[in-house]
Amino acid sequence: MNTILVTATEESTGKTAVALALARLAQERGLSVGYMKPKGTRLQSNVGKTLDEDPMLARELLGLDAEMHELEPVVYSPTFIEQAIRGRAEPEELREQVRTSFESLAESTDLMVVEGGGKLTTGGIVNLTDPEVADLLDADVLLLSHYERGSDVDDLLAAVGDVGDRLEGVLFNAVANANFDPLETDVVPFLEGRDVPVLGVVPHQRDLAGVTVGDLAEELNADLLTGADTDAFVERFVVGAMSGDKALRHLRRTKDAALVTGGDRPDLHTVALEAPGVKCLVLTGGFRPPGAVIGKAEEKGVPILLVQGDTLTTIERAEDVVHSGRTRDEETVERMRELLHDHADVDALVGESEVDGE
Structure with a gap:
């Protein structure tokens, strides 16, 4: 043996x-x-x-x-x-x-x-x-x-x-x-x-790495605020706790990522929607973003996920989903x-x- x-x-x-x-x-x-x-x-x-x-x-x-x-x-x-x-x-x-x-x-x-x-x-x-x-x-x-x-x-x-x-x-x-x-x-x-x-x-x-946006939404019990396609894969997360200018420089260097931040940060939402490596936004705290953000996300084809939990709890759960799901x-x-x-x-x-x- x-x-x-x-x-x-x-x-x-x-x-x-x-x-x-x-x-x-x-x-x-x-x-x-x-x-x-x-x-x-x-x-x-x-x-x-x-x-x-x-x-x-x-x-x-x-x-x-x-x-x-x-x-x-x-x-x-x-x-x-x-x-x-x-x-x-x-x-x-x-x-x-x-x-x-x-x-x-x-x-x-x-x-x-x-x-x-x-x-x-x-x-x-x-x-x-x-x-x-x-x-x-x-x-x-x-x-x-x-x-x-x-x-x-x-x-x-x-x-x-x-x-x-x-x-x-x-x-x-x-x-x-x-x-x-x-x-x-x-x-x-x-x-x-x-x-x-x-x-x-x-x-x-690619099919063994990360999870789809749709899978992530389901695991986080999130509400989808856009009609964008949810088949894109997410392999990593960026926590939005920085100014818009710094965020743009950072987000432009990432790929296959989800931005996790409060729903009350439209400045970060707007910046993230300009970064090709960001596959979705995960907005925490149950705060619905302004209509202008949702409209731009629809235009860019980027899903927005709205969750009720706080940012720290959400990022911990999301990382566990990506690493194991x-x-x-x-x-x-x-x-x-x-x-x-x-x-x-x-x-x-x-x-x-x-x-x-x-």
């Missing part, structure tokens, strides 16, 4: 989609596959319990019959973290809990896919960082990373050092077209020269399966098929 732990240099790097896609690829090869996420970090209230959405999706897509408390033995919630800092969580007991759940789930499987929580260092408070989990479970490690600029290699090498000899390889995910050539021409050879194997470079796919469904996992098949060394990650191994 082999075990691979999927972790990342930072949050929102595609761990769930990659982990479940690898599991499906292994199942296609005739392997019996188990899944586990030792630290539940994506939390929601479900039947009175705090559960991570990722193991719930894994259980559904992989046809697992394990109990949630086995798939997610540690609920790494803000309350848990506070209690651990106060000394009310025993690290060795938690590690034994993780080990026991893993052994139960791994029984009669050919491959165990273990998903890291948050980023590489999450869990350090209770001695359950992803490298520590890998040691505990005797797992090889697939390290995911984004790549936008050369300095990103510094963070990657630091993570490689933390993982140590358990590193199976690095997978660059969601690489923009402009960064693809320098990554493959310069960075990959550099890393391999440092004995860091690169197992794949997955290109950025497009990566937790069967369609996304299937798309990632195709991408890994085409752009990654699947044999190195999940092994040869059962038939080939005979």
